Structure formats: structure tokens, C-alpha cells
Amino acid sequence: MELLTGQREDKNADDRSDPAQMCAGFAAVLRRCGVPVSTSQTITFHAAVHELGxxxxxxxxxxxxxxxxxxxxxxxxxxxxxxEYFSENASIADPPPAAKPRLGVLAEESGEAERPPTNLQVGEELLELPREARVIASEVERLRVKSFALMTEEERQESAQIIRHLRLRLDHRLSRRRTTARTGPFLDMRGTLRFLLSTDGEPTRLRRRRRRIRQRPITFLLDVSGSMGAYGQAVLRFAHALARAGEHVEVFTVGVNLRRVSEALRSASADRALELVGQIVSDWDGGTRLGSSFSALLEGKHGHNALRGAVMVICSDGLDHDKPEVLATAMKRLHRLCHRLIWLNPLKSDPRYQPLARGMAAALPYIDDFRAGHNIASLESLASVLAGTKTNTMKGPASERHS
Structure with a gap:
């Protein structure tokens, strides 16, 4: 038998070794004990378990x-x-007080039944996972892979909670600028000379410098036209999570016009952030002029600063009202400026999809990574790419991979 530490080697404990199954099974036992539990609470608990590690x-x-x-x-x-769910015995005699919880919940001294047992063990005699628990776990997984376009309003609210709890760790790079450091490959001549003045020229040690480590900039462009209406809210919530996770994140909406919404998305509340974006963006569910909008970004005051050396993410179905030549010219310039260009197209989730629309076909030669972006799982995969932990092993422009 092995202590419950989040990892188990018991081959018979497959259900509980999966955090989603464990959370769903515990939720079912809570219901049986008279504690009302909603699906959204189960999702939140699963996110908390993931955060605890x-x-x-x-x-x-x-x-x-x-x-x-x-x-x-x-x-x-x-x-x-x-x-009942986590212990071999349903009653634990004289459990010791709880340690201070990592989540900041204060343990109450009164009521021994409220104190957590410290000898929780999982062995071969496991409680069989109730059918209801299996259903809940499968519902959570189903929500991750279900297309945003097919979700009900309740499912959209639950998916918003999952997106809010995504752990986003953005990629970093070495900057050209240097900073003072205790050790480093570069000699700091000015710092060394200043130090020598304070010691009357007595050499003690050389001052060093190293290159700064900075978060790689991210520029996120979201198509808010009518054809993207089913996906816009969810992807914008993901962009909000990005803006909150990093300092160098710029977000723009693309429709008939280009709108910068970076500051609005820095609000702590995702709902408030979306409300502020709604006040800025006037062409929501309108037409699409990708080529003109991309050109406006390149010529605007935020253009080169937001693009040079950045990872650029464009979320659009590629249905553009501009001439293909305008979009192709803008995409060529964008690709030359940015570090990597990723395009999310929800239509790509269909295995039969071919990028034959004029706008998409014009943009494809300049795309480094062509993805779907139609559900939570695809956004989680994008988060791994932005963290630098997952890269596209298929080299060359995306057009070569769809020819």
C-alpha cells in the first residue's frame, strides 16, 4: 500500500490514478453523503488538484x-x-490536527470529524467507482474535446471556468541587452572601473555582465467576424488568460477594423475584461478584412514593437473580404518580423477540411504552425507551444504540409 501523494503504482488503481476520475468519484460520494455538488464545482476541484501538484x-x-x-x-x-472515499477505514480514531493548507484555507480547531486523517492509504481493496462518478468524469473530458460551436450555454460557462484555470507558462529568451551579474561571460568595464575608484585602484575582482532573460513577446489576433461568432468568446477568454500570465502580450481584434484590446484584457475578472472589450470593439459579428487589418497593424504605432521577435497567433477561419494579394503581402511582412507565426482555424478540426478559401490559401505559405483551435483541448495544446514545451516537428511552411 502507498500513501496518497498524487502518484500511485498500483495497477488496480487506474481509476483513482487519473485525477479526473478521482475528483468525479469523490464528488459522487459527497452527493451520497448529502453534500450538494455541481459539475462546475467538480471542475474547479480538478483544477485545484492540478494546481497542488x-x-x-x-x-x-x-x-x-x-x-x-x-x-x-x-x-x-x-x-x-x-x-469514506480516501481511507481504508470509514472511521479514523483521534486524527491529528491538519497542517496549514497550501490554498490558504484555515483549519478550524473544533470538530474532530472535520479534521483530515493523515494516514490515508490506497491499497487493493478500493471502493468501486460508482457509475455516476464515471459519468461525471466522462462529462468533464467530453467538455474538453467538444467544439465550442456545439456547446450549450451551460457548457460554455463551465468551459470558461476550465480556461480560467489553465496554467500558462510563457516561453523566455535571451535579450540582446545586458545586465550586471555576479557571474557572466561579459566583462563590465565601467562597473569595474567605478569599483576600482572606491578602492583607490586596488584590484579585488572584476565586475561581470550577462544577457537579460525576457519573456518572448506574444501578439494575439482574433477574428471577431460573424463566421467566428461561435468561437470568439472562448478564444477571447484564452487571450485574457495570456494577457494576465505575461507582461509582453498584445491582443488585437480583427473584423472590418483593427482594435487593440490588450489593456482591457488585463482586468482580473474575465467577465469584466470581455465587457470592456465589447465597449471597444464595434464590429463584432460583422465582416472580415484580414489583409487591411494586418496592414494597419504593420503601419500602426504598436506594429513593429508588438511583432519583432514575437510569437504571433492568429485565430481566424480565413474567410476574407479583401483581395488575396493584400493579405499575402501583409502575411509576408508579418512572417519576416515575428519569431513564429501560428494560425488557429476552427474549421481545421474537420478531417475533410482543405484550406481552399481565397484568404486562407493566400496566408498559408507564411504560416509556421497551422492548428484547429476549436475546443479546450486545442487551446491547451497551444498553451504548451507558447510555453516552449511543445514544438511542431514538421518543418517548413504550412502550405507544404497541406499540398
Missing amino acids: DFTPAELFWAGRAVFATDAAAYAAYALAFN
Whole structure:
């Protein structure tokens, strides 16, 4: 038997070794014990488990109670359900007090039933995962792979929570600028001379410099035309998460006109950020002029600063009202300026899709990475690319891979 640490080697514990299955199974036991649990709470708990990483039993207990036991009257029932699902024995005699939880939830001293057991073990005699729990887990996974265009309003709200909890770690690069450092490959002559003046010319040690490490800039362009209406809200929430995760993130909307919405998306609340974007963007669900908008970006005051050395992400179906020559010229310049050009096209999720639309065909030769971007799973994959942990192994322009 092995302590519950988030990783198990027991081959018979496949269900609980999967965090989604574990969260869903625990939610089902909570319902059976009288604690009301919604699907959105289960999703939030799954995100909390992911955030904890290698958790202790106490941390898992308090994280779950913060999510599920929203009323003090449910504390006792929650503790019993926790014992039942995660312990070999449903009753734990005289459990010690809980350690201070990582999520900042304060442990209460009163009520032994509310204290988490510290000897949680998972062995061969596991509780069989109830059918209801399996259904919930499959629903969470189904939501990740379901196209935004096919979601109900309730599913859109639940997917918004998942996107909000995505862990975004952006890629970094070495800057050309240098900074003072204790060790480094470059000699800091000015710093060394200034130091010698303070020691009357007595040489003690040489001052060094190294290149700065900076987050690689990201420029995100979102098509807000009518044909992208089913995907715009979800992708904009992802752009909000990007803007909150990094300092050098610029976001623009592309429709009939180009609009910069970077500052609006820095609001802590995603709903408030989308409200501010709605006040800025006047051509939502209108037409699309990709070529003219990209040219405006290149000629505008934010153009070269936002593009030079950046990873550029364009989310559009490629249905453009401009002439293909205008878009091709702009794409050629964009590709020359940026570090990498990624294009998300929700239509690409269909295996039968061919980039035959005039705009898409004109842009394709200048795209480094052509992706779908139609569901949460595809946005998670994009997040891995932006973190530098996943790269496209297929070299060359995207047009060569779709010929």
C-alpha cells in the first residue's frame, strides 16, 4: 500500500490514478453523503488538484472543503465523505490536527470529524467507482474535446471556468541587452572601473555582465467576424488568460477594423475584461478584412514593437473580404518580423477540411504552425507551444504540409 501523494503504482488503481476520475468519484460520494455538488464545482476541484501538484492528504482535504462545503452545516458530512472515499477505514480514531493548507484555507480547531486523517492509504481493496462518478468524469473530458460551436450555454460557462484555470507558462529568451551579474561571460568595464575608484585602484575582482532573460513577446489576433461568432468568446477568454500570465502580450481584434484590446484584457475578472472589450470593439459579428487589418497593424504605432521577435497567433477561419494579394503581402511582412507565426482555424478540426478559401490559401505559405483551435483541448495544446514545451516537428511552411 502507498500513501496518497498524487502518484500511485498500483495497477488496480487506474481509476483513482487519473485525477479526473478521482475528483468525479469523490464528488459522487459527497452527493451520497448529502453534500450538494455541481459539475462546475467538480471542475474547479480538478483544477485545484492540478494546481497542488504533489499534495498531502491535509492539503487535499482543505482544498476539497473550500470547493464543496460552501456552508458550515456541510463540514461534518464533507469530512465523513472524505474519510469514506480516501481511507481504508470509514472511521479514523483521534486524527491529528491538519497542517496549514497550501490554498490558504484555515483549519478550524473544533470538530474532530472535520479534521483530515493523515494516514490515508490506497491499497487493493478500493471502493468501486460508482457509475455516476464515471459519468461525471466522462462529462468533464467530453467538455474538453467538444467544439465550442456545439456547446450549450451551460457548457460554455463551465468551459470558461476550465480556461480560467489553465496554467500558462510563457516561453523566455535571451535579450540582446545586458545586465550586471555576479557571474557572466561579459566583462563590465565601467562597473569595474567605478569599483576600482572606491578602492583607490586596488584590484579585488572584476565586475561581470550577462544577457537579460525576457519573456518572448506574444501578439494575439482574433477574428471577431460573424463566421467566428461561435468561437470568439472562448478564444477571447484564452487571450485574457495570456494577457494576465505575461507582461509582453498584445491582443488585437480583427473584423472590418483593427482594435487593440490588450489593456482591457488585463482586468482580473474575465467577465469584466470581455465587457470592456465589447465597449471597444464595434464590429463584432460583422465582416472580415484580414489583409487591411494586418496592414494597419504593420503601419500602426504598436506594429513593429508588438511583432519583432514575437510569437504571433492568429485565430481566424480565413474567410476574407479583401483581395488575396493584400493579405499575402501583409502575411509576408508579418512572417519576416515575428519569431513564429501560428494560425488557429476552427474549421481545421474537420478531417475533410482543405484550406481552399481565397484568404486562407493566400496566408498559408507564411504560416509556421497551422492548428484547429476549436475546443479546450486545442487551446491547451497551444498553451504548451507558447510555453516552449511543445514544438511542431514538421518543418517548413504550412502550405507544404497541406499540398
